[in-house]
Amino acid sequence: MENVEIRPARAEELPRELLLLADPSPALVESYIHRGHGLLAEHQGTTVGVAVLLDTRPHTMELVNLAVRESLQGRGIGQALLHESLAYARVHGARTVEVGTGNSSIGQLALYQKAGFRIVGVERDFFTRHYPEPIYENGILCRDMIRLSINWD
Template sequence: MRIRLLEADEAAPMHLLLLADPSEMLIKDYLASGQCYVLESEQSEILGAFVLQAQNTTKIELVNVAVSEAYQGHGLGRILVEAAIETARNQSYQQLLVCTGNSSIGQFALYQKCGFRVESIERDYFIRHYPDVIIENGIQCRDRICLTQNLSES
């Protein structure tokens, strides 16, 4: 497997990115100003992706991490998050931000296992920004939990 930056003339793997964010409009918005990386198998099949978007000169956000449903539960999410951390560090960012929903239990645990700490909670974010109700793990996704990692400390 290898992780690479998506080429300028390549279409983003929207089917994967929609697994992590149900708003195609928001995905297109952050793809326009972000960097999309893909995880490929030896047969060049795209198994996962992540998108980084600079917030300022010192802070970058991991705005999407997605793994093909057929490959979920095999550690690829952790590989993608660790690659995003390393990419941000190599680009000389001092802090990496990632946000998730209150109902995204597995993602929340993964980010903490990868060294992220809770920074803030934005109440009712998903109610205000998404037209449809989002249910995950039998829980309504309402609040956005933001976590950060200081890249100079880890």
């Protein structure tokens, strides 16, 4: 999609409804946005996507949120936000960026691997243990968290 601009943003600028697309827990979202690095994707003055990176360990950041407005998904905005997030992380000293997604999140697993992430582990039963309602995507029960990372060492 053309004319999408991506820029760093303060926590107050990140629309909660977008953050909640990627992370259904408002409490969790509030717990990290004020200590994270936010990025906003804008199109004609409207926010169309968000990303949030957290400093986790020395030279390591975690991408804890990535979301694109539903009506505009599938047009390359997520990929652009992911690439900008990785560039931002590198410029701010990260040598590794980590991300976690559900075993049922086929599109997200494709997106991250296309950007160079590799699977490094599985937190079995993460979603069935931490979320009260069962989550289904692509006809698959979301149970396990697939951990991926990219590094520049």
